[in-house]
Amino acid sequence: MFQSFEETARPDQGPARLEALRAELAREGLDGFIVPRADAHQGEYVAPHDERLAWLTGFTGSAGYCVALTDRAGVFVDGRYRVQVKAQVADVFTPVDWPETGLAAWIAEALPGGGRVGVDPWLFSVDQMRRLREGLDGVEVVACENLVDRIWADQPAPPMGTVRAHPPEFAGEAHEDKIARLAGGLGPAEACVLTLPDSIAWLLNIRGSDIPRNPVPHGFALLNRDGSVELFMAREKLAELGDHLGSRVSVLPPEGFVAALATLGGPVQIDPASCPVAVLDSLDRAEVIEAEDPCLLPKACKNDAELEGSRAAHLRDAAAMVRFLAWVDAQAPGDFSEIDVVRRLEAERAASNMLRDISFETIAGSGPHGAIVHYRVTESTDRKVQAGELLLVDSGGQYADGTTDITRTMAVGDPELVDEETRAAFTRVLKGMVALSRLRWPEGLAGRDIDVLARAALWEAGLDYGHGTGHGVGAYLSVHEGPQRIARTGTVPLRPGMIVSNEPGFYREGAYGIRIENLIAVSEAPALPGQTVARMLCFETLTWVPIDRRLILPSLLSEPERRWIDDYHARVLERVAPLLEPQDRAWLEAACAPL
Structure with a gap:
């Protein structure tokens, strides 16, 4: 792949x-x-x-x-x-x-x-x-x-990928019911313009292949207050859908979209954050109402079927990751390269025979390449992975039941070759990841309210990272999904069902990069004795892959942090070991030993 x-x-x-x-x-x-x-x-x-x-x-x-x-x-x-x-x-x-x-x-x-x-x-x-x-x-x-x-003389043609139905056992709700629910919430608007590919895919329970690594189709749609939808998408892309869309969805040629907009009298709802200027300019006869894309929050708050699918996808993905990590540990430093790392990991994911695609181009940065946050290896930049270096691997899979995204940073060869300063940075990054994983908070807080917890241990040492701490993740959709995020700019309150990444990091240009990432889902926290807050939320961990304990400085950890790490590794072993062959199971047992 x-x-x-x-x-x-x-x-x-x-x-x-x-x-x-x-x-x-x-x-x-x-x-x-x-x-x-x-x-x-x-x-x-x-x-x-x-x-x-x-x-x-x-x-x-x-x-x-x-x-x-x-x-x-x-x-x-x-x-x-x-x-x-x-x-x-x-x-x-x-x-x-x-x-x-x-x-x-x-x-x-x-x-x-x-x-x-x-x-x-x-x-x-x-x-x-x-x-x-x-x-x-x-x-x-x-x-x-x-x-x-x-x-651009040799510009590629616009994509024409096949569209398929997303099964109800994974979607958790029929698209007819989604349409009726959202149409009923349009208020005064007679129609709402949808342009985001993942919004249209989620609303209609379809998945496409127009965007590399993201199972979405290109098209435009009008969601009407009467519960009908006009879908502007090339019919040849929809040949495998059969009668999935049903009578409430009309399929129209995409080249007719602008003309259709010009006939609308309104009121017409657009999301100014995602609606192209050309669309607004075409609504010259209509009264325009500006409001958020009505699919965003319902899509972000996963239902029970979507959450269960994500849990299953992450366990399957964890087994592939463990097999891969065991392989890395078995290689002689200097005998394998970043491209070898990418190919091996993607092969392990594909071995399940359930992988639809990877969820983004695999990041495999060794040594100084790890400091390039979204590094993508090429034939010209590929380098051998050397002893004493850190290897940062950020990757994920697209499965029919869920989307995964995980980052692990590991020592290559003898971990004693990694200096104490680097181990301290690794441990501070881990402390930030653990702080978010353990958090309970009153309902109503947004990502910006908790982002500081992921950075506090780094700030104590005068360190930081230049990216957000967490992004939303779709349910067999885009690996980056809004509107929720954990960052200084994350203003949307976190709600049950939202899946976000938890990925603090630290990067020393020219030397190494460190990032540790799990996916976590927002859920309601059990009430505590004497609790006075009406409702509190917490995170459910979805990712079950060991963290390189050889890079941890236990002296920098508090006792609750140590307990969390040991408990996490115990649960990794319990969940993932039954999915492995004996050799990989033995590697996992050693990797999950208590600190």
């Missing part, structure tokens, strides 16, 4: 592509053009057809922008990609720390006398465009044709 991936634009190609784009700027009378990593559906993940940012600049991260002006070009990346971008883009592009430096502020400084900057209105949400225009006093933002598409 491993695909050797070389950068879409090699550094030597960047100057020519930027020069071609600037020729289009001159032709259109523009002073700049903004290239986001986005598509018309405004999801996080894009198909090869929409990898415009990577094609132009070489940067392959999952979020970012390029602002190409006539005399400079900035590539805007967040904290996850500060190291990666330096290695990927040509010298003609300047990395910019984003969101610390905003697009509007950078453009305004670069064009002090004003100017005209072009954007593709399908690639910016309503909210994004408002923020951009508010910050660009004196600079005109011009909606125009996508200029990158003009110069």
Whole structure:
């Protein structure tokens, strides 16, 4: 399943592509053009057809922008990609720390006398465009044709992946019931525009294959207050659905979507956070109501069937991870490479014969590559894994009953070769993961209210990490799912049924990276004697894979933290050992020994 991936634009190609784009700027009378990593559906993940940012600049991260002006070009990346971008883009592009430096502020400084900057209105949400225009006093933002598409001669075709029904035993609710429930909550709106691929997939109990590693189809939909749905999707993609969609769902050609919007009188509901500007511009006859995508919260709060499916998927995945970790320990340092690591792990997952896909490109960073938060090995960057190094592996699987995501950082070869400073950092990261796992909190708190617990032990040593602590995870859907997250920007209250990752880390550029990640589900906490809070919540651990105890400094742990780690390993052994052959079971017993 491993695909050797070389950068879409090699550094030597960047100057020519930027020069071609600037020729289009001159032709259109523009002073700049903004290239986001986005598509018309405004999801996080894009198909090869929409990898415009990577094609132009070489940067392959999952979020970012390029602002190409006539005399400079900035590539805007967040904290996850500060190291990666330096290695990927040509010298003609300047990395910019984003969101610390905003697009509007950078453009305004670069064009002090004003100017005209072009954007593709399908690639910016309503909210994004408002923020951009508010910050660009004196600079005109011009909606125009996508200029990158003009110069990308071998641009891949739009995806046409097969769509299949998602069985009720995994979905837990018939799509007709979801439609009726959400349509009844639209309030004054006659219709609601849906553009997010995972929202449409969840609502209709379908799964697709238009996005690599994410089982979602491309399309648009109108959810109507009368309980009907108009689905704008190519019929050839739906050939295997049979009569699954039923009489309440009408299938219409995607090229008719804009015309259909123009006929709506309203009121029509859009989510400004995900609705493309082009959609709003097409609703010129309608009264527009702005509200959150009605699928987001119901999708995030998994029902009993989805939670049970996730538990089963994680146990299956844990057995594959243990077999893989035992294999790593059996290898002689220097005799295997990062690509070998990726191939072996993906083979172990596939051995279950239940894997539909991996849930994202496997991250296997050894030594200094571990400090690149979303490092993706290529044939040109592959390196041998050496004794005394840390190996960071972040990976996951897509199964019909659930989506997994797990990170483990391990010592390679003799663990005594790892210095005490590195072990201390590992232990502080672990303390943060344990703190969240043990937490009980009053209902109503959001991710931003608890993010500090994952960082406190690192802060004590003057350390931190530049990414969020946790993201939502779908039920055989996208491995990154909103609206919940554990981060300083996470404002959505955590609710029972939500699945989030718990993944603090620490990265020393040029040396190593550390990240430890489990998936956890929000559940109601049992009442305590004398409890005065009406309702408290806690986390249920879903991931059952040992943590490299050889890297732990027990002296840095409190007694409750030690008990949690020992109890976790005891439960890992109890759950996973019956799924293993004797040799791997023996490895697991040693890995799960008490501290």
